[in-house]
Amino acid sequence: MSCTEDVCSTTDCNNGTCDNGTCYCFEGYEGSSCNIQVKPKSILITKIEVLGFPATDGTVTWDLFGGSNADIYPKLIQGSNTLYNSSSYYTDASPTSAYAFNPNPSIELNAITSSHRIQVYDHDDFDADDFVGEIAFVPYNDSNGFPANEILSNGDLKVRLSYQYIW
Ligand SMILES: [Ca+2]
Numbered sequence: 001m002s003c004t005e006d007v008c009s010t011t012d013c014n015n016g017t018c019d020n021g022t023c024y025c026f027e028g029y030e031g032s033s034c035n036i037q038v039k040p041k042s043i044l045i046t047k048i049e050v051l052g053f054p055a056t057d058g059t060v061t062w063d064l065f066g067g068s069n070a071d072i073y074p075k076l077i078q079g080s081n082t083l084y085n086s087s088s089y090y091t092d093a094s095p096t097s098a099y100a101f102n103p104n105p106s107i108e109l110n111a112i113t114s115s116h117r118i119q120v121y122d123h124d125d126f127d128a129d130d131f132v133g134e135i136a137f138v139p140y141n142d143s144n145g146f147p148a149n150e151i152l153s154n155g156d157l158k159v160r161l162s163y164q165y166i167w
């Protein structure tokens with residue numbers, strides 16, 4: 001038994017466990033020392049949180065009625081495909097508070113190495129919704145260790161996405 005322990009004491013399994021000198025990798029990793037990320041089949045976005053957005057639409061307020069702040073909701077776009085368009089929005093949202101959207105079902109991303117855009121709009125009752133801003137991002141990074149969430153920002157717009165990985 002002491003030999004087994006010695007073999008593993010010199011084996012670095014990074015993202016796995018060692019048994020008798022052999023690495024057994026955790027889900028999402030491969031290679032003899034479990035240091036290579038396996039590209040997921042898809043990534044699910046389980047939650048979108050708007051953490052901040054521009055306080056005004058340039059020099060004017062977002063709205064003239066029902067409070068001057070934006071009534072925010074997000075969209076997720078990849079190429080010409082709208083993958084998510086929230087059916088609910090937060091009325092008269094504070095530009096510095098957090099607002100959570102929980103897509104049901106979760107948003108499934110298949111082109112995980114392609115650029116996506118998260119957009120935020122101001123819902124308006126009497127004319128077209130105002131575009132608040134957008135952030136471009138690539139969902140998958142082959143060396144960042146599968147983060148459970150990621151904060152993206154572009155100017156005053158700040159969004160946190162929660163991820164689930166499907167192998
Ligand atoms: Ca408006």
Ligand SMILES: [Ca+2]
Nearest residue numbers: 063071123124
């Ligand atoms: Ca509005």
